[in-house]
Amino acid sequence: MLTRTNTKNKDELSILGFGCMRFPTKNGTVDEDASIALIRECIHKGINYFDTAYFYNGGKSESILGKALSGGYRANVKVATKLPPFMVSKLQGAQKIFSTQLSRLQTEYIDYYLLHMLSDINELERMKSLGVIDWLEELKKQGIIKNLGFSFHGSKMDFEQLITAYPWDFCQIQYNYLDVNNQAGISGLQLAYSLGIPVIVMEPLRGGRLADRLPKEVLHKFHSYDKDSTPVEWALKWVWNHPQVTVVLSGMSNEEQLEENTQIACDMIPNSLSDKELEVFDRVMDIMHEKTKIPCTSCGYCMPCPFGVNIPGCFSVYNDKYLLREKRNKIIYIRTLGGLSKQAAYASICTECGKCEKHCPQKIEIRRELKRVKKEMENPFLNTSMKIIRRFMRISN
């Protein structure tokens, strides 16, 4: 297993990290024994970065990882887990969550601690005003948290504000060949790198859709270059080719996936893709764009919307519904567009002021398309129900 150096603290991290949200299942529930065996097999294969979160698998993810690492494994790996800011309404709530996490993980310290899905600067300010950031800094001083970062799914602009608003030790972004200009995107990746902030990449396969839902024209393009390479291989290699990426997380569910991913990780040094391979990706991206319903390139020229609509984000989630036959599109819509933060960025927020349209090089009728997105992705009770969910989550701790 190759490693890359965390430039901030000199940790040697395996380039393949284990995302603990898609454990093996049996009869519809997580198979604990198989999951523990898989985690230990990962360690034997050289993986030393394990990423979980407070609410993955309803809390079971942290507990299973804790059990798997007991018995001598813990000291040899880095554990990353996350505090969900959207569940925190007071400092004591965050402290209770953290104490539960230490107990579930059977550990006295967390190597990489993230604010989960930090949506925008307002949410960071809210965490500061509650005293959460000061408390996390104190935990860092005591060595109970080694590195403090955040994970992100929002807009390019929000990422730029967040990454420069605090001296983060690392960050975690969604990045793959479909998301070059989506969410944090390549510009966010480069910005983090230029600031010396290590980047952990999640969703390199877009939740598996780049493995098994690709249009046949894309498969043909990959096969015509090399009939033996799989879509997974293409997608992972593309991410690892970036020198700015430290670890790529993959949510592996069985030994076959682990075997495939570790094989691919064997020789992926940065900038190792040939010009011809990069040309294949250019063509693949062209095909994907040709097949999208709304021809948005996520250039961001229409942004910022004065009312807070994440225009390219709305279009990207909508396009995925058709391009990748994304079944969880409504959940992803809420997650990507800040549904769990104070100020969501949904299509329905559009007031039809028209300011954005004159900036769009693709001449997209943004107002009309946002109405289409709203109709298909939002139900009439979305805003009200999300308000109730947010209130419930924050009251519950």
Ligand code: SF4
């Ligand atoms: S038309 Fe809608 S999306 Fe465009 S700038 Fe105005 S409010 Fe924002």
Ligand code: SF4
């Ligand atoms: S300007 Fe047009 S193409 Fe660019 S992000 Fe906005 S809608 Fe998409």
